[in-house]
Amino acid sequence: MVRHAAQRGRAVPQLIYGLSWVLLFAVVVIGCSATAKEIGQRTLGTWLTFEPRRRPVFLSKVLAPALWAVPLALLLMVGILVGTIAVLEGNGVPEGMNSGEWADLAWISLRVVLLAMAVGVAGAALGFVLRHVAILIVLLVGYVIAVESILVSLVQSLQSWTVGKHVTSRVLDGTTWQVWPNEW
Structure with a gap:
């Protein structure tokens, strides 16, 4: 029974990590489309005609995708949690997460929400x-x-500089990588 409990404690964070990539892609596309569409349809220029202060207009356009990322990320976190527990219960895996694992899950979810907000801002700027x-x-x-x-498979020392490793380290609160020496 202990084996199943440990599996549940590891399954949920890994699912959150895996699906956070889908969330981050969606948020960056939503952020980009929010500003690019307004520029393409020339409504941003109309708004600047009536509101000549540039900074509030820019901040409202950049912060809107960050605010949209919050409910989207929270919905994903709840869906993953409820779905995983339902699947594990359906397969007979008993409840086995202790309070420490629930706290880790809450911190992972918070980091995903904050990362989604930052990616939304980056998408709007892009x-x-x-x-x-x-x-x-x-x-x-x-x-x-x-x-x-x-490039990373050819030059393994670049692993620490990639976006993938940084997202992994933010979501899972740390990551590791291995560099193999060239023995030619």
Whole structure:
């Protein structure tokens, strides 16, 4: 029975980590589309005509995706928690998470929410710069393929500088990596 309890304590944080990538991708696309669409339809210029102060307009546009990320992230956290417990109960795995594991789960969820807020702000800022969501998606996919996959596998000492390792360390409160020496 102890084995099953330990599995439940490890299953939920790993599911949160895995699905946090989907959340972060959705939040950056939402943040980018919020600002890029307004620039593309030229409604931002109209708003600046009636509100000439640039700083409040910029802050409202950048902070809106961060605020939208909060309920989206909380909904994902609750869905993961309820879904995982329902699946484990259905398979006969008994309740086995102690108060320490619940506290870790709460901290992981809080870190995911804060990270989603930061990614939403970054997405809105990228919307101002790129002005189109398709460009953002191409750049994200290109970065994942070129840097996170190919370049890091060729130059392993770059692992500590990748976005993937930083997201892993933020969500799971630390990470490790291994660099193999070149023995040619």
